[in-house]
Amino acid sequence: MRIHHIAIVVRSLQEARKTYRRMGMDSTREVRTQEKYPGDTAPHAYLGQGFFDPKQGFPVFWAMQPLGRTGPLARFLAQRGPGFHHVGLLCTGLARAKLPFVRRPHFFRTDREIRALLDPSRTGGMLIELLERKFAARPDGLPPFCLSAADHVGVRVGRLAPFDRFFRFLGFTPEAVGEDSEFRMARYRLRGFHVALFEPKKPSSAVGFDHVALPLEGMDVDQVLRALRRFKIPFRGPYRLPGETSIKVFDPSGGEWELLVR
Numbered sequence: 440m441r442i443h444h445i446a447i448v449v450r451s452l453q454e455a456r457k458t459y460r461r462m463g464m465d466s467t468r469e470v471r472t473q474e475k476y477p478g479d480t481a482p483h484a485y486l487g488q489g490f491f492d493p494k495q496g497f498p499v500f501w502a503m504q505p506l507g508r509t510g511p512l513a514r515f516l517a518q519r520g521p522g523f524h525h526v527g528l529l530c531t532g533l534a535r536a537k538l539p540f541v542r543r544p545h546f547f548r549t550d551r552e553i554r555a556l557l558d559p560s561r562t563g564g565m566l567i568e569l570l571e572r573k574f575a576a577r578p579d580g581l582p583p584f585c586l587s588a589a590d591h592v593g594v595r596v597g598r599l600a601p602f603d604r605f606f607r608f609l610g611f612t613p614e615a616v617g618e619d620s621e622f623r624m625a626r627y628r629l630r631g632f633h634v635a636l637f638e639p640k641k642p643s644s645a646v647g648f649d650h651v652a653l654p655l656e657g658m659d660v661d662q663v664l665r666a667l668r669r670f671k672i673p674f675r676g677p678y679r680l681p682g683e684t685s686i687k688v689f690d691p692s693g694g695e696w697e698l699l700v701r
């Protein structure tokens with residue numbers, strides 16, 4: 440179990456965005472939501488956006504700006520003002536778990552997730568949401584991979600320094616630098632898209648496009664490794680990174696793809 444998100448109610452998502460970006464946080468896409476929880480009469484209508492440390496990933500500040508005046512979040516804002524709303528914990532085995540503290544109507548599932556809200560009167564006044572990402576095996580028997588759009592493209596370069604000017608020219612923002620035993624690395628961001636540059640420490644003639652990284656949800660690392668072995672997909676790794684685990688998989692012509700298990 441780990442903290443997945445800390446949900447806060449805000450008056451203005453625009454203001455929250457300015458604050459979190461000034462703190463150096465990255466953001467997810469803004470979404471407009473009309474979630475209706477079982478047992479609630481009005482939907483939770485809000486504009487939502489996640490903010491997170493680009494190096495750590497989780498946990499995410501999930502900012503919610505209520506829409507309309509009648510929903511539970513609008514009521515929360517009117518009665519208590521902006522601030523902490525609930526904490527979301529990512530866990531597994533929720534479907535089979537016995538959860539004595541679950542507010543009965545507040546257990547629900549979709550194709551993608553199971554969510555349960557615990558009764559705050561049993562948890563010291565704190566609203567806790569248990570969250571399990573759920574992806575059933577597909578009808579064709581393939582594993583339940585759920586990939587998101589590319590997280591980054593990895594490029595091998597001769598030297599990092601001249602690329603700084605090039606990527607700034609293109610409108611990218613420098614994000615992070617780092618190194619390991621083999622490479623010096625720099626990351627640049629253009630909105631939600633990242634480019635990761637690698638400068639080999641040992642002289643190498645291999646430069647240019649290297650890999651695309653795809654974030655993967657709904658399976659843990661062991662499940663992904665089992666699926667790769669079962670389908671005889673060559674891979675290297677896993678490599679633990681902050682907030683995610685990287686597995687390099689190789690396509691039929693030996694091209695490299697990176698799966699980021701989160």
Ligand SMILES: [Fe+2]
Binds near residue numbers: 444446
């Ligand atoms: Fe939540």
Ligand SMILES: [Fe+2]
Binds near residue numbers: 650652
């Ligand atoms: Fe990568």
